[in-house]
Every structure is written in C-alpha cells, then in structure tokens.
Amino acid sequence: MRLRKNRFREEHNEVDTGPLNDILFILLMFFLMISTLANPNVIKMNVPRSKSDTKLKQSVVVSVDKNKNFYVGVKQVPVDSLESVLRKYIHEGDSIKPAVVINADSIAHWGEVVRVMKVARKLGATTSATVSGSE
Numbered sequence: 001m002r003l004r005k006n007r008f009r010e011e012h013n014e015v016d017t018g019p020l021n022d023i024l025f026i027l028l029m030f031f032l033m034i035s036t037l038a039n040p041n042v043i044k045m046n047v048p049r050s051k052s053d054t055k056l057k058q059s060v061v062v063s064v065d066k067n068k069n070f071y072v073g074v075k076q077v078p079v080d081s082l083e084s085v086l087r088k089y090i091h092e093g094d095s096i097k098p099a100v101v102i103n104a105d106s107i108a109h110w111g112e113v114v115r116v117m118k119v120a121r122k123l124g125a126t127t128s129a130t131v132s133g134s135e
Contacts, residue, residue: 060089060125063103064112083119090123102129 062082063071070077077085090098100120104113117127
C-alpha cells in the first residue's frame with residue numbers, strides 16, 4: 001500500500017517580510033521629516049545684523065557676596081544708591097523689557113537678593129537669580 005503525500009501540507013521556512021518593509025519605510029520617512037523640521041539651520045537665510053549689540057543693553061548683572069556687598073557689573077555700589085544706579089541701566093520707556101541677572105554667593109543672605117529683585121521689579125525689569133558656591 002502506497003501512501004500519498006499531501007501537497008497542501010508543505011512547510012514554508014520563509015518569513016514574509018512585506019509588512020516589515022512597509023513599517024521600516026514609514027519609520028524612515030518619519031525620521032527624515034522630523035530631523036528636517038527639528039534643525040533650524042537647514043534653511044539658510046540672511047538675517048539682518050546690527051552694528052551695536054542690543055543684548056548687552058538689555059541685561060544688567062548685579063552680584064551679592066557673603067558680606068552684603070552689592071556690585072553692578074564690577075563696580076561696588078552702596079545699598080542706599082542701588083535703585084539710582086539701576087535706574088541708569090533700566091529705562092522705563094524702552095519697548096524691550098530689560099533683565100536684571102542676580103549672581104549671589106551661596107552663603108549670601110537671601111533677604112539681600114530679594115531686595116535687589118524688588119528694586120528691579122519696581123523699575124520694570126525682569127529678574128533671574130543664580131547661586132555660586134564659595135569655599
């Protein structure tokens with residue numbers, strides 16, 4: 001007696017990669033488009049330039065050390081005249097809101113930092129404070 005092989009029960013040892021190719025193609029297109037949009041330097045443009053740097057005029061650096069000394073830039077300023085010195089740098093009629101950057105020593109009194117913030121806000125400037133460590 002002879003047994004017949006079933007022709008329909010043949011084993012396939014191959015994996016169908018058609019759907020995988022479609023997914024990889026979609027992912028590739030997605031990453032190409034996102035990388036083009038994420039990098040602003042892709043489009044070359046001529047940006048207008050000025051001879052004076054307006055960013056320097058917009059920010060004032062005030063430093064406070066551990067001995068309650070105030071410095072505007074590198075010049076030491078008494079506490080009483082801090083508002084008048086900052087008024088020279090901050091003009092209330094400017095269209096661009098100036099910024100006061102406060103550098104404080106890590107062991108400086110926070111009341112002094114808050115005092116500088118209040119004076120700057122009174123003059124119409126925004127403030128940001130950084131703390132530097134002293135050893």
